[in-house]
Amino acid sequence: MYEQEPSADQESVDDLKSRIFRVRLPKRSVTNVLQNWVSEGREIGVSELRKITKELRQSQRFKHALELSEWMIAHNECQMSDSDYAVRIELMTKVFGVDAAERYFESLPPRAKTSETYTSLLHCYAVLKLTEKAEQLYRKIKESDLSFTAITYNELMTLYMSVGQVEKVSAVVEDLKCQNVAPDLFTYNLWISANAAALKVDEVRRILDEMSHDPSFNDDWARYVKLVKIYLSSSNLVNSETNSVVETEKGITQREWITYDFLIILYGGLGNKDKLDQIWKSLRMTKQKMTSRNFLCILSSYLMLGNLKEVEEVIDQWKSSTTTEFHDSTCRSLSKAFAELGLQDKAAAFSMILTEECEIVDESQ
Template identity: 70%
Template structure:
């Protein structure tokens, strides 16, 4: 149990905030949150489309297709827009927003930023709070934190809203700039802005990513003291912090406190509580129960999927190899796409138990997956996490298996 706790904590410290490791970010998408209004900064799993293959959904001659056919980031989306207009075509801010959203999902951030710059430079376009937030996020991705800070500070006071503040907070958290994130949070409070769960979710994720999980509970207390309604992802993160120390009693206390709380769609909330109860009962869980529950929840999203990762971690700590096999088999039978985090979790669990045949099998499954690209950096973090807690032999055995599968960590 102690080894599992140490591995889990080490993986948190090595977490890179990419959304593909053992602990992804979780942010609100409930109807009351700013994320749901903008749908901009907090895409958990961007769709990676190779530039040389993407045409944005067709080979037509609309503006979107022209921009997606640029392929190389150094080619100018601005020139494509100007040519489109010079040919007598009209363009609206809604058109630009839709194209920008698809560019961001395809990780074409430089071209998306050019669209943002076009909107900023043309006064006939009235920018929304979401437009400013998008620009802050894109500036961070393309030019770095300093550029995002300068843009934020240049905004007029009425544009420094909860959304623009939260976008900058997200940038700080993504870069693990704890002091700057904390200072910005204090500014948000001093500005008397209406805070939502997403603000606290960002802070909680930041503390987890830098290994300061002990601060998560204080963030939750702050949220409560300011009468901010938590959402399902707040619960996710709160439980995540407890999972780092396998503190089952605290998870039970959280569940008791939150079980009567309605956050987001009641069906989704009830389902999540149900999954956490399974997590808590893992010591007595039998294979058939795991199968039936996983099979009955085929519609579960990746944001709720974290509970199964905890279930895997707990069963590895308890030494329940047969149950671990059954959980993994059941997860692979559902219609949910596996992501890097899922593979990292099961690989770590099998390594903990010394089940190297299973580790080799999972590596092969991941490496040949048609839907999830093998992520060498994730495996590198697993190796480092095992080395960090003194499990050198297992770390080296894992590295050998990766080499045999031609998947060596960098």
């Protein structure tokens, strides 16, 4: 079943939404419910279908949501919006797979190939971490005459962050600027996180300055900037002060919140090893696929604190992981980044560990 049994009160309600949600088995169709409703002489409005579809998606009842989408096309195609087509692409990916969603997208009439449908397909690629397909679609997006928002660019940046290709994030931001698209808070979040993961502190400061002068700067952005500045000036703060600031900022929504990777770097900058251990343990216990970026962030934080024993343990965990590759070139880049920050002793120690554990020789050292 999709969800818990409804209460007696819920069973007594007789409206379209209630009838649909009573069909709890995924193999059963809700199309019959719609047909029966109409046969009783009742109307089905597009806005009502959209609302119910949204609730079905939130309940992860994707098959039933897709059936409502199909009904809308069959009976109200003239009223279909760009968002309706975009939602259908997402639902087809969930139910039938990305190949079916691609075929559906290609079959759309030109008027339905909009910024929303392009972005929806790009989102599906990002979720599935299909980098090559996402980049091919992104090239088509740049060649089109359509107008896109920051959300589209954020999708590709999120993909690059998830697969550990943080070096590609800045190029996407440059594309965004060339198209005169206004970055949003999530854009800056990804951009800053990518540079923080690469230990490019000066670049983080430059982005913060640009962000502070953005015409869209608001209270949420100000809270974000404050958190990042805590990291940058952590050497001047004591744990009792910094912890209270971080804890009070938990009200920021997940979309606005700094990624776990950057949070790891933040606590590393604050010198709070207990928090680092806690976050890292929690991440490893989840079902989330670990990437090279996850390992590099915790490695850099432990190394900044001089915890070489933990660094060795994380490298062993990384090497034995079945869900991510051990990227030699990225490790060399991290070692080089420490050296450029004036941390030659830590860079040398890191290179030595890599040589021992991975038979990697950092030629730059």
